[in-house]
Amino acid sequence: KAGVTQTPRYLIKTRGQQVTLSCSPISGHRSVSWYQQTPGQGLQFLFEYFSETQRNKGNFPGRFSGRQFSNSRSEMNVSTLELGDSALYLCASSPRGLSEDGYTFGSGTRLTVV
Protein backbone atom coordinates (compact mmCIF):
# COMPACT_ATOMS: atom_id res chain seq x y z
CA LYS A 1 0.00 0.00 0.00
CA ALA A 2 1.61 3.25 -1.12
CA GLY A 3 2.09 5.94 1.51
CA VAL A 4 1.49 9.66 1.32
CA THR A 5 3.46 11.13 -1.56
CA GLN A 6 4.59 14.73 -1.59
CA THR A 7 6.22 16.36 -4.58
CA PRO A 8 8.66 17.85 -5.06
CA ARG A 9 10.92 16.92 -2.16
CA TYR A 10 13.02 20.05 -2.49
CA LEU A 11 12.28 23.42 -4.00
CA ILE A 12 14.21 26.68 -4.24
CA LYS A 13 12.28 29.81 -5.13
CA THR A 14 12.99 33.51 -5.28
CA ARG A 15 11.24 36.02 -3.06
CA GLY A 16 8.08 37.31 -4.74
CA GLN A 17 7.48 34.18 -6.78
CA GLN A 18 4.68 31.72 -6.18
CA VAL A 19 4.88 27.98 -5.57
CA THR A 20 2.57 24.98 -5.71
CA LEU A 21 3.15 21.86 -3.63
CA SER A 22 1.40 18.56 -4.23
CA CYS A 23 0.20 15.81 -1.91
CA SER A 24 -1.21 12.43 -2.96
CA PRO A 25 -2.90 10.71 -0.01
CA ILE A 26 -3.13 7.01 0.67
CA SER A 27 -5.71 5.39 -1.56
CA GLY A 28 -9.13 5.64 0.05
CA HIS A 29 -8.18 8.51 2.36
CA ARG A 30 -10.45 11.50 1.88
CA SER A 31 -8.96 13.92 4.41
CA VAL A 32 -5.76 15.82 3.73
CA SER A 33 -4.11 18.25 6.16
CA TRP A 34 -1.14 20.55 5.64
CA TYR A 35 1.41 21.70 8.21
CA GLN A 36 4.34 24.09 8.10
CA GLN A 37 7.41 23.13 10.12
CA THR A 38 10.12 25.68 10.97
CA PRO A 39 12.85 25.66 13.63
CA GLY A 40 11.40 28.73 15.30
CA GLN A 41 7.66 28.13 15.21
CA GLY A 42 7.61 24.34 15.14
CA LEU A 43 4.71 22.58 13.47
CA GLN A 44 1.78 24.80 12.60
CA PHE A 45 -1.51 23.79 11.03
CA LEU A 46 -2.31 25.33 7.65
CA PHE A 47 -5.59 23.76 6.52
CA GLU A 48 -7.58 20.56 6.21
CA TYR A 49 -9.66 19.32 3.30
CA PHE A 50 -12.26 16.59 3.16
CA SER A 51 -14.05 15.62 -0.05
CA GLU A 52 -12.89 18.80 -1.78
CA THR A 53 -14.14 21.07 1.04
CA GLN A 54 -11.93 23.05 3.39
CA ARG A 55 -13.09 22.28 6.92
CA ASN A 56 -10.41 24.04 8.92
CA LYS A 57 -7.92 26.80 8.30
CA GLY A 58 -5.01 27.82 10.48
CA ASN A 59 -3.81 31.29 11.26
CA PHE A 60 -1.86 32.02 8.07
CA PRO A 61 -2.15 34.96 5.68
CA GLY A 62 -4.24 34.73 2.54
CA ARG A 63 -1.10 34.12 0.50
CA PHE A 64 -1.43 30.51 1.61
CA SER A 65 -4.20 28.64 -0.14
CA GLY A 66 -5.07 25.09 -0.98
CA ARG A 67 -7.48 22.87 -2.77
CA GLN A 68 -8.44 19.24 -3.04
CA PHE A 69 -9.43 17.40 -6.17
CA SER A 70 -12.08 14.73 -6.64
CA ASN A 71 -9.41 12.01 -6.39
CA SER A 72 -8.44 13.43 -2.96
CA ARG A 73 -5.08 14.72 -4.16
CA SER A 74 -4.36 18.11 -2.70
CA GLU A 75 -2.26 21.09 -3.62
CA MET A 76 -1.22 24.07 -1.59
CA ASN A 77 -0.14 27.35 -3.12
CA VAL A 78 1.92 30.16 -1.65
CA SER A 79 1.92 33.42 -3.56
CA THR A 80 4.34 36.34 -3.25
CA LEU A 81 6.90 34.26 -1.40
CA GLU A 82 8.73 35.77 1.56
CA LEU A 83 11.99 34.64 3.12
CA GLY A 84 10.04 33.54 6.19
CA ASP A 85 8.10 31.02 4.11
CA SER A 86 11.19 28.82 4.00
CA ALA A 87 10.10 25.67 5.79
CA LEU A 88 9.31 21.99 5.58
CA TYR A 89 5.73 21.57 4.43
CA LEU A 90 4.13 18.34 5.58
CA CYS A 91 0.95 16.75 4.36
CA ALA A 92 -1.04 14.15 6.30
CA SER A 93 -3.87 11.95 5.13
CA SER A 94 -6.61 10.18 7.01
CA PRO A 95 -9.64 8.10 5.98
CA ARG A 96 -12.12 10.57 7.40
CA GLY A 97 -10.03 13.05 9.34
CA LEU A 98 -11.22 11.62 12.64
CA SER A 99 -8.78 11.14 15.47
CA GLU A 100 -9.55 7.45 15.85
CA ASP A 101 -8.49 6.92 12.23
CA GLY A 102 -5.01 8.27 12.79
CA TYR A 103 -2.99 10.33 10.39
CA THR A 104 -0.25 9.26 7.98
CA PHE A 105 2.31 11.87 7.06
CA GLY A 106 4.38 12.27 3.95
CA SER A 107 8.10 13.08 3.94
CA GLY A 108 7.43 16.71 3.18
CA THR A 109 8.58 19.33 0.71
CA ARG A 110 11.54 21.43 1.78
CA LEU A 111 10.97 24.95 0.43
CA THR A 112 13.80 27.44 0.45
CA VAL A 113 13.09 31.05 -0.47
CA VAL A 114 16.12 33.13 -1.48
Added chain:
Amino acid sequence: AQTVTQSQPEMSVQEAETVTLSCTYDTSESDYYLFWYKQPPSRQMILVIRQEAYKQQNATENRFSVNFQKAAKSFSLKISDSQLGDAAMYFCAYRPDPGAGSYQLTFGKGTKLSVIP
Protein backbone atom coordinates in the same frame (compact mmCIF):
# COMPACT_ATOMS: atom_id res chain seq x y z
CA ALA B 1 -6.59 27.98 22.46
CA GLN B 2 -5.00 24.68 23.20
CA THR B 3 -1.28 24.56 23.87
CA VAL B 4 1.14 21.66 24.13
CA THR B 5 4.40 21.99 26.07
CA GLN B 6 7.42 19.73 25.89
CA SER B 7 9.84 20.99 28.50
CA GLN B 8 12.84 18.87 27.46
CA PRO B 9 14.38 20.13 24.20
CA GLU B 10 16.97 17.34 24.24
CA MET B 11 17.43 14.05 26.03
CA SER B 12 19.81 11.13 25.79
CA VAL B 13 19.57 7.50 26.85
CA GLN B 14 21.92 4.56 26.87
CA GLU B 15 21.04 1.73 24.53
CA ALA B 16 18.79 -0.85 26.28
CA GLU B 17 17.85 1.62 29.02
CA THR B 18 14.50 3.34 29.65
CA VAL B 19 13.71 6.99 29.02
CA THR B 20 10.64 9.11 29.67
CA LEU B 21 9.70 12.15 27.60
CA SER B 22 7.38 14.72 29.16
CA CYS B 23 4.40 16.53 27.70
CA THR B 24 1.78 18.78 29.25
CA TYR B 25 -1.16 20.39 27.54
CA ASP B 26 -3.81 22.95 28.22
CA THR B 27 -7.41 22.55 27.15
CA SER B 28 -10.92 23.20 28.35
CA GLU B 29 -12.30 20.30 26.32
CA SER B 30 -13.33 17.04 27.98
CA ASP B 31 -13.00 14.81 24.94
CA TYR B 32 -9.80 14.82 22.93
CA TYR B 33 -6.98 12.69 21.63
CA LEU B 34 -3.30 12.78 22.38
CA PHE B 35 -0.51 11.49 20.18
CA TRP B 36 3.21 10.94 20.19
CA TYR B 37 4.90 11.22 16.81
CA LYS B 38 8.49 10.38 15.93
CA GLN B 39 10.36 12.30 13.22
CA PRO B 40 13.68 10.71 12.16
CA PRO B 41 16.10 12.48 9.81
CA SER B 42 14.06 11.13 6.90
CA ARG B 43 11.53 13.85 7.93
CA GLN B 44 8.47 11.63 7.83
CA MET B 45 6.31 11.90 10.95
CA ILE B 46 5.56 8.43 12.27
CA LEU B 47 2.77 7.75 14.76
CA VAL B 48 4.17 6.10 17.88
CA ILE B 49 1.16 5.90 20.14
CA ARG B 50 -2.31 7.37 20.59
CA GLN B 51 -4.50 7.92 23.66
CA GLU B 52 -8.18 8.75 23.87
CA ALA B 53 -8.91 11.05 26.77
CA TYR B 54 -12.02 9.17 27.85
CA LYS B 55 -10.04 5.95 28.31
CA GLN B 56 -8.54 5.53 31.76
CA GLN B 57 -6.14 2.81 30.68
CA ASN B 58 -2.75 3.98 29.47
CA ALA B 59 -1.96 3.06 25.87
CA THR B 60 0.95 0.74 25.08
CA GLU B 61 2.60 -0.25 21.81
CA ASN B 62 5.38 -2.77 22.27
CA ARG B 63 8.29 -0.90 23.92
CA PHE B 64 6.35 2.36 24.01
CA SER B 65 3.86 3.26 26.73
CA VAL B 66 2.30 6.42 28.06
CA ASN B 67 1.45 7.77 31.47
CA PHE B 68 -1.75 9.75 30.94
CA GLN B 69 -2.84 11.93 33.85
CA LYS B 70 -5.99 13.71 32.70
CA ALA B 71 -6.48 15.86 35.79
CA ALA B 72 -2.88 17.02 35.64
CA LYS B 73 -3.06 17.37 31.82
CA SER B 74 0.09 15.35 31.49
CA PHE B 75 0.97 12.81 28.81
CA SER B 76 4.46 11.34 29.08
CA LEU B 77 6.03 8.74 26.79
CA LYS B 78 8.15 5.92 28.16
CA ILE B 79 10.50 4.08 25.84
CA SER B 80 11.80 0.80 27.25
CA ASP B 81 14.84 -1.13 26.02
CA SER B 82 15.95 1.85 23.91
CA GLN B 83 17.38 1.04 20.50
CA LEU B 84 19.62 3.04 18.18
CA GLY B 85 16.68 3.37 15.78
CA ASP B 86 14.72 5.26 18.43
CA ALA B 87 16.96 8.30 17.96
CA ALA B 88 14.74 11.02 16.51
CA MET B 89 12.68 14.09 17.30
CA TYR B 90 9.58 13.22 19.30
CA PHE B 91 6.49 15.40 19.15
CA CYS B 92 3.53 15.36 21.46
CA ALA B 93 0.28 16.40 19.77
CA TYR B 94 -3.28 17.18 20.83
CA ARG B 95 -6.51 17.11 18.90
CA PRO B 96 -9.99 17.90 20.20
CA ASP B 97 -12.92 15.68 19.43
CA PRO B 98 -14.11 16.56 15.89
CA GLY B 99 -17.51 17.39 17.35
CA ALA B 100 -15.84 20.62 18.42
CA GLY B 101 -15.42 21.47 14.74
CA SER B 102 -11.64 21.21 14.72
CA TYR B 103 -9.63 18.79 12.65
CA GLN B 104 -6.19 20.12 13.42
CA LEU B 105 -3.33 18.72 15.45
CA THR B 106 -1.56 21.06 17.87
CA PHE B 107 2.05 20.03 18.35
CA GLY B 108 4.61 20.67 21.04
CA LYS B 109 8.06 21.98 20.09
CA GLY B 110 9.58 18.52 20.24
CA THR B 111 12.25 16.62 22.17
CA LYS B 112 15.38 15.46 20.40
CA LEU B 113 16.27 11.99 21.68
CA SER B 114 19.78 10.64 21.26
CA VAL B 115 20.59 6.99 21.93
CA ILE B 116 24.12 6.26 23.10
CA PRO B 117 25.58 2.88 22.08
